[in-house]
Amino acid sequence: MTEITQRRTTWKKLDARVRTILPFSLTVTVLLFGMTPTYVPGLAQITPMYTLVAVYFWAIYRPDLLGYGLGFAIGVLEDLLTGAPLGVGTLVLLLIQWVVFNQHKFFHAKPFVITWFAFGLVAFGAVLLKWVGVGLVSSSGPTPFGDVFASYLITVAVYPIIAWLFSKVRSGLLDEP
């Protein structure tokens, strides 16, 4: 009898543990997803920056589960994987978290359209900073801004899809009644 209860609590603990790392693992998943080749002409150039969406989303809705430490980890992972100048993407993600955490009152419990619009602003700042940062750190000068801007627009366009998926996960698995 006691053994069963014990086993049950172990399962519960494990279950809770898995749930708490969900935002992080989902963010890594969208990062890897963004890297898989699509074979669609012209798309590789302007792939959406999925990590911006994911980090912004979790910073608003579950800041307790994706804090600065994990934001940093995601940034380093992305920089190492993409071969972009190390540290620049990390800095950008940390700053997004900083903005959202500090303006929590503004971002919290707002209608979707407003969060989306705010994402448009935050992401523009982020992309601009990344563009400048990559240009400064890399020895070959700036990347053409046209593709970067197109990539930004696509990132803003995919925000609703990712946010919808994540909020399904959030309401289904994370925010228990």
Next chain:
Amino acid sequence: MKQPTGQISRLGTFKYLAQRFAFLSLIGLTFALMLIGKADTVIVERVSMAVSDAVTPILRVMAEPAASISKFVTNVQELGAIREQNTDLREINARLLEWQAVAQKLENENRQLRALLGTVNEPEARAVSARVVADYGGAFAQSVLITAGGRDGVAKGQAVVTGEGLTGRVAQAGYRSARVLLITDINSRIPVRVGEAGDRAILTGNNSPRPRLIFLGVKSAIAPGDRVVTSGDAGAFPPGLPVGRVVVADESSALIEPFVSRDRLQYVEVLDFGLTGFLADTDGPQ
């Protein structure tokens, strides 16, 4: 202020300070990372390839559906044009057979002349085929991850080609994966020869689909349509690998359209000519 509220606010302040400290120290760490990355140490490369090696199996699985869909679409498209293509191919085949005869004759002649002159033969290439499982970087970097690494003999600096021409070079080689810097990446520099005159130039990537030519010394009349091939200068690449075609040529600049498109990369070949040019590591014993 009452006691409990004071406690809560003190706790809140503590939490706030802790968070602020975490943020500031991570920002500091980020700048440290930028410096380390800039110094281009071997450590960054090793860590980077270890991470790539670890995620390659996952990416391999994730790339499967897109590859299947792409294959299916291509199959359907080809099915529609199969009759037309067949006629075209027959014609091309007939023409190529004639060319083959010419090539064989020239090859014989070339061999005899080389023997007469006592030229040293160029090294034969060993090729390793690999699948492209990740297209990195979006707008900021242009590189792909392939499923061959150190265990298959892939090493930094080797040329990566497809049937169409030069794709890029191995920038980092892990154990089971390698990162290929495409010729369009902003960090890519390839010594090339342009047109029939064979003007020397450096093909410089700029993260756009059309890399730029920077000429060294004499520049003769370059016209759109001129072929660009690797020059083999500096021992970086074997000479004569097709790279692309000039599309824009004016006084100040020349842009080329590479033969290999980033979007269609599914399988590539890594060529090992046993060359150790300037792109390979120079910190080993000479």
